[in-house]
Amino acid sequence: MSLLIGADVSSLQAMEDNGAIFYDEDGRQDDALNILKRHGVNSIRLRLFNDPEMSFDRGDYCNVKNTLPIAKRIKEKGLGLYLDFHYSDFWADWQKQNIPKAWEGKDVDELCNAIYDYTYDSLNQFKKNDAWPDIVQIGNEIGRGLLWNYGTLDNPDNITKFLNAGIKAVQDASDRSHATPKIMIHIECGAEKDQTEQYFRNLEKYGIESFDYVGLSYYPYWAGPYEKFIENARNVYTVFKKKVIIAETAFPYTDVSNDDTPNVVTGELTIESMGMEPSCENQYKALKRIMNIANEEPSVAGIYYWEPVWYQVKGAGAEKGKGNEWENQAIFDNSGHALKAISAFAI
Numbered sequence: 001m002s003l004l005i006g007a008d009v010s011s012l013q014a015m016e017d018n019g020a021i022f023y024d025e026d027g028r029q030d031d032a033l034n035i036l037k038r039h040g041v042n043s044i045r046l047r048l049f050n051d052p053e054m055s056f057d058r059g060d061y062c063n064v065k066n067t068l069p070i071a072k073r074i075k076e077k078g079l080g081l082y083l084d085f086h087y088s089d090f091w092a093d094w095q096k097q098n099i100p101k102a103w104e105g106k107d108v109d110e111l112c113n114a115i116y117d118y119t120y121d122s123l124n125q126f127k128k129n130d131a132w133p134d135i136v137q138i139g140n141e142i143g144r145g146l147l148w149n150y151g152t153l154d155n156p157d158n159i160t161k162f163l164n165a166g167i168k169a170v171q172d173a174s175d176r177s178h179a180t181p182k183i184m185i186h187i188e189c190g191a192e193k194d195q196t197e198q199y200f201r202n203l204e205k206y207g208i209e210s211f212d213y214v215g216l217s218y219y220p221y222w223a224g225p226y227e228k229f230i231e232n233a234r235n236v237y238t239v240f241k242k243k244v245i246i247a248e249t250a251f252p253y254t255d256v257s258n259d260d261t262p263n264v265v266t267g268e269l270t271i272e273s274m275g276m277e278p279s280c281e282n283q284y285k286a287l288k289r290i291m292n293i294a295n296e297e298p299s300v301a302g303i304y305y306w307e308p309v310w311y312q313v314k315g316a317g318a319e320k321g322k323g324n325e326w327e328n329q330a331i332f333d334n335s336g337h338a339l340k341a342i343s344a345f346a347i
Contacts (some may be wrong), residue, residue: 003295004245004302005345006037006043006082008123011310013070014056018315023337033077034308035338039344043080044259045247045304046071047140049099050118051089055317064122071131077205082135082304083126084186084247085166090319093141094188097148108150112165119169127178136181137168137247141217143187160206167209175234182212186247190218191228193235200240213301214240215247215340220286221265221273226293237299246294246303250329251286252278253341257310258334261323278328287344305345311336 012032033044047062055061074081076314086092089100103114117183119138126132142159145151151159167183174180180214185203189196200214218229231246255267255278267278276282287305294303308331310316311322317323327334331341 002042002093003300003347004043004290004304005040005347006045006079006080006302006304007041007044007308008047008084008248008304008306009033009036009070009309010045010047010062011307011316013060013066014058014316015060015114015311017307018313020311020316021311021336022102022309023335024334025338025340026277026344027337032249032332033073033079035342036308036345037077037079039338039342040347042153043082043086043134043302043304044074045082046074046190047084047086048122049086049089051102053089053093053265054319056317057320059320064125067128068125068131071126071133075155080134081131083181084137084140085132085288086124086140087102087118087146087162087166088326090249090298092139092146094144096144097146099147105345108161111147111150112161114163115162116124116169119166120173123170123173128172130281131182135213136170137184137186137215138163138211140172140186141188142185142272143195156202157206160203161209161257163203163211164207164209165213170194183210184213184215184245184247185211186215186217188217189224189232190216190246191223191232191302193228193232197235198240200236212242213245214242215245218246218290219249221251221264221270230297232291232296233299243301244299245339246290248306249287249290249302250306250326251276251283251331251341252328253280253333253339254278254328256328258327259317260321261317263328264325265329273335278302283329283331283339284344287341291344305331308332308342
């Protein structure tokens with residue numbers, strides 16, 4: 001199988017609805033999906049929140065209803081589709097895994113049923129809209145668990161039950177005309193071999209059902225050296241016979257913030273951790289290096305850049321009423337023109 005070269009563009013619908021325009025390197029205006037595809041991207045990742053109220057200024061982006069149109073566009077353009085179920089009403093990651101409001105008060109068995117029903121019903125909506133996914137991710141950055149406080153690391157049996165409910169829903173929603181998507185379990189531990197191994201050994205101990213990929217977030221300025229990621233990926237492949245997908249990565253092209261929301265990644269961080277200041281050239285170099293690792297490592301099946309289209313546009317901030325803390329890591333500048341890093345996708 002050829003390398004999955006991807007991008008998470010979950011902000012794209014909100015960006016377009018708030019006036020964002022995109023240009024290729026030659027200054028030609030086009031659909032951002034077309035631009036990414038021309039530069040080598042072959043798969044697109046989209047996140048799903050259960051019932052969001054704070055997702056961008058309108059509040060309800062990234063639910064199933066508002067994700068279906070962009071998902072259909074992705075499939076119509078011949079791109080792969082990768083759905084990322086957060087199982088939360090808003091951001092779920094290693095710092096927070098909040099139970100959806102509609103699921104509050106349920107016990108473990110009831111939560112398993114809720115995960116199954118929500119996943120199954122959501123996938124049926126994608127099926128009906130000709131947007132069947134190629135990859136489904138069960139939970140987002142769940143290296144410390146999901147659906148807290150039931151699915152914490154102190155309760156690996158519950159984590160496994162929750163994941164199995166999602167896996168079964170994906171399998172059951174598939175049929176003769178819709179092949180079972182590849183199933184991913186995604187943790188944040190890109191350069192942490194021991195933590196990654198222990199996590200998946202616990203899943204095996206408690207009877208995890210069949211899945212296909214281990215997803216790892218790997219932001220080099222946070223996670224550590226590239227060599228540590230390689231060590232982790234090779235170990236996953238050796239011990240668990242699973243290929244790794246870099247589910248998230250990024251690097252800033254500038255240290256400038258274009259709104260009153262501070263950027264989450266600054267030059268101080270990238271210089272201290274990597275010896276690289278934010279610049280267009282260094283963004284290209286960082287992405288190119290990760291791309292080369294993904295292409296050359298037998299243990300790696302793919303790589304996804306997180307939110308390359310998310311430049312600063314009023315109304316499409318990190319949450320309702322706020323600005324964008326990520327725009328300096330987009331691969332389009334703040335007027336929507338593609339930066340040099342976009343050429344790093346080509347291998």
